[in-house]
Amino acid sequence: MAFLNENYLKLKAGYLFPEIARRVANFTYENKEAAARLIRCGIGDVTEALPAAARDAMKAAVDELGDRGTFRGYGPEQGYGFLREAIVANAYEPLGCKITADEIFISDGSKCDTGSILDIFGHRNRIAITDPVYPVYVDTNVMCGNTGDVQEDGSHGGLVYLPCRPSNNFVPRLPAEKVDLIYLCYPNNPTGATASFSELVTWVDFARANQAIILFDAAYEAYITEPGVPHSIYEIEGAKDCAIEFRSFSKHGGFTGVRCAYTVVPKDLLASTEDGKRHPLHPLWARRQSTKFNGVSYPVQRGAEALFSEQGKKEVQELITHYLGNATILREACIKAGLDVYGGINAPYIWVACPEGVKSWELFDRMLNEANVVITPGAGFGTAGEGYFRISAFNSRANAEEVARRIAAMKW
Numbered sequence: 039m040a041f042l043n044e045n046y047l048k049l050k051a052g053y054l055f056p057e058i059a060r061r062v063a064n065f066t067y068e069n070k071e072a073a074a075r076l077i078r079c080g081i082g083d084v085t086e087a088l089p090a091a092a093r094d095a096m097k098a099a100v101d102e103l104g105d106r107g108t109f110r111g112y113g114p115e116q117g118y119g120f121l122r123e124a125i126v127a128n129a130y131e132p133l134g135c136k137i138t139a140d141e142i143f144i145s146d147g148s149k150c151d152t153g154s155i156l157d158i159f160g161h162r163n164r165i166a167i168t169d170p171v172y173p174v175y176v177d178t179n180v181m182c183g184n185t186g187d188v189q190e191d192g193s194h195g196g197l198v199y200l201p202c203r204p205s206n207n208f209v210p211r212l213p214a215e216k217v218d219l220i221y222l223c224y225p226n227n228p229t230g231a232t233a234s235f236s237e238l239v240t241w242v243d244f245a246r247a248n249q250a251i252i253l254f255d256a257a258y259e260a261y262i263t264e265p266g267v268p269h270s271i272y273e274i275e276g277a278k279d280c281a282i283e284f285r286s287f288s289k290h291g292g293f294t295g296v297r298c299a300y301t302v303v304p305k306d307l308l309a310s311t312e313d314g315k316r317h318p319l320h321p322l323w324a325r326r327q328s329t330k331f332n333g334v335s336y337p338v339q340r341g342a343e344a345l346f347s348e349q350g351k352k353e354v355q356e357l358i359t360h361y362l363g364n365a366t367i368l369r370e371a372c373i374k375a376g377l378d379v380y381g382g383i384n385a386p387y388i389w390v391a392c393p394e395g396v397k398s399w400e401l402f403d404r405m406l407n408e409a410n411v412v413i414t415p416g417a418g419f420g421t422a423g424e425g426y427f428r429i430s431a432f433n434s435r436a437n438a439e440e441v442a443r444r445i446a447a448m449k450w
């Protein structure tokens with residue numbers, strides 16, 4: 039008899055995006071005409087063309103593979119040196135962060151890295167997760183058995199939830215209890231909030247004092263437009279002792295379909311064995327990757343490298359300016375409608391409070407039926423997301439403008 043991993047049975051049946059897809063499918067089946075007007079501002083996926091710099095580099099790399107003399111087979115599991123060095127020079131040196139190329143691990147996505155990282159941690163850790171949150175952090179902890187029973191409100195026993203609300207500017211206060219692993223994501227998905235230097239200093243100091251580790255997801259770092267907002271956790275003194283950083287080319291260079299990301303595991307970062315001995319985590323992640331992963335395709339790594347070329351940087355900036363322009367249009371429409379609006383300045387997401395007494399799935403259905411716009415209900419990101427909804431700015435300009443008009447036309 040084969041036994042299954044029972045932890046999977048604890049996962050919430052209606053994972054957010056399948057549930058949205060189900061409701062949208064029902065709606066389009068029953069309202070053929072309205073369906074043609076449907077605009078999706080739900081899932082966080084980019085919409086605009088891939089930068090030419092990346093396409094040209096990938097084409098050239100494919101041609102190299104077509105010639106026996108320049109052909110390459112398996113690459114290094116941790117990624118090619120050319121990309122790791124380009125990351126150091128372009129993503130970290132300008133910030134004054136002393137990250138070395140061998141601390142960078144190239145992968146095919148931050149989603150898988152934020153999930154797979156749990157492979158190198160023990161099962162005794164108390165895990166702190168912001169609420170609302172990118173659901174991957176929660177579900178991967180459920181899958182590997184780090185959580186207890188599902189509670190009535192949909193939360194998972196055994197996790198320490200850190201509520202993020204307007205009252206704390208969506209940056210959690212320190213927990214009263216001891217925690218060992220802390221997931222932070224800034225600029226934040228779903229709230230669009232940023233964390234300030236002093237807020238991150240508080241967390242880094244807490245982590246160091248408790249020998250805890252921060253798992254810092256900086257997937258939206260490229261969207262920071264305001265000065266004085268940290269782009270990397272390593273801008274905070276002492277963070278190399280207590281933090282792993284995840285970054286991705288998905289939102290940075292429109293690479294959601296191309297697949298390339300990286301994770302920084304500093305060599306100074308230690309964790310404890312059961313008997314209290316401290317060991318570096320870097321060799322564990324290196325071992326995990328070389329055993330379970332075989333690297334990102336060569337053309338894709340060349341494409342990612344090209345995002346750091348002069349032309350690539352210019353094209354990335356154009357993409358980001360485009361999406362943030364949409365965010366401004368959507369933000370202003372919501373403000374004009376009298377709604378409380380957050381985010382959308384240093385992130386492609388707008389986090390909006392539902393009108394008094396309206397629940398987020400109720401608002402999802404209203405937006406779908408009355409405006410034919412798909413948004414993401416805040417409750418799908420956690421209990422503290424109830425009463426909010428997320429609008430994604432990943433869209434064409436025409437669609438963003440049309441959504442703004444429909445928001446203005448709705449009776450709030």
Ligand SMILES: *Cc1c(COP(=O)(O)O)cnc(C)c1O
Nearest residue numbers: 147148149172227257286288299
């Ligand atoms: C989009 C996103 C990522 C990137 O995931 P990839 O697998 O690299 O595409 C990571 N974290 C968050 C919070 C995201 O929204």
